[in-house]
Amino acid sequence: MNTSYDDIWTAFLNNCKVSDIDLPQIPEKMFEYIKNSVMHFNNRFRTTIVCDDDLEELSEELSNDYLLILAHYIRLIFLKNQRTYFESLWQPFSKDVGLKNFSTQLNSLKSSVQEQERTIDSLVMNMEDDFL
Template identity: 65%
Template sequence: MTSYDEIYTTFLNNCMVSDLDLPQTDKGKYEMIKNAVLHYNNRLRTKLTCDDATESVSEKLDDDHLLILAHYIRYHFLLNEKTYFESLWQPFEKDVGLKNFGTQLRSLESSVTEQARFIDSLIINTEVDFL
């Protein structure tokens, strides 16, 4: 079994984000991990489950799959950050004189797209090549 701490540490080591934007409670961290596991299961057609009591997932993940799961956490972190920025500032962009709203939004969209592509490349790298 892989511990939540191992997953979260891998996320922090590979996906630097501001500590201010990360959940400060264990419950918030658990929810980030559970959400990533849902998407991981959907994409890889696995049945990985989370257990908050033991703070672990149901299988021992190898390094490749641990990295994929950590990057799914980052992907959803970036997606939520983009949605938050867009919903917070778009209604007021003209009122407050936010001149670079479009540029910042494109930058966030680019980060989300880049992260999705990176996850794809990590998944492709796990495939066994029989040629």
């Protein structure tokens, strides 16, 4: 049995809480987040997992370790998109709204991205330790 999109999205929601208002509300947008995270996952692990939007599943069954890592990749992409959106939206107005506040918010987003990257690295390392 292959891993379903519902399994992936549930793992993401259970492990990587984000503001409900910022979450995509239509399936197509959720699918985009899943497919993008699978691309990052495939790059990291040199796998060739394929997404099937019609069946709403991956081409194979993921272990719990891989499912957790994939969920965290969704969060990483989510945070990077938030940072990019914030920069592009507010940077032109940063002097008007106060440079200190803009810098503080931007640093917070950058810190969240770095923390998420460290979390993924830690999960990968924990998985590798099982093989030693």
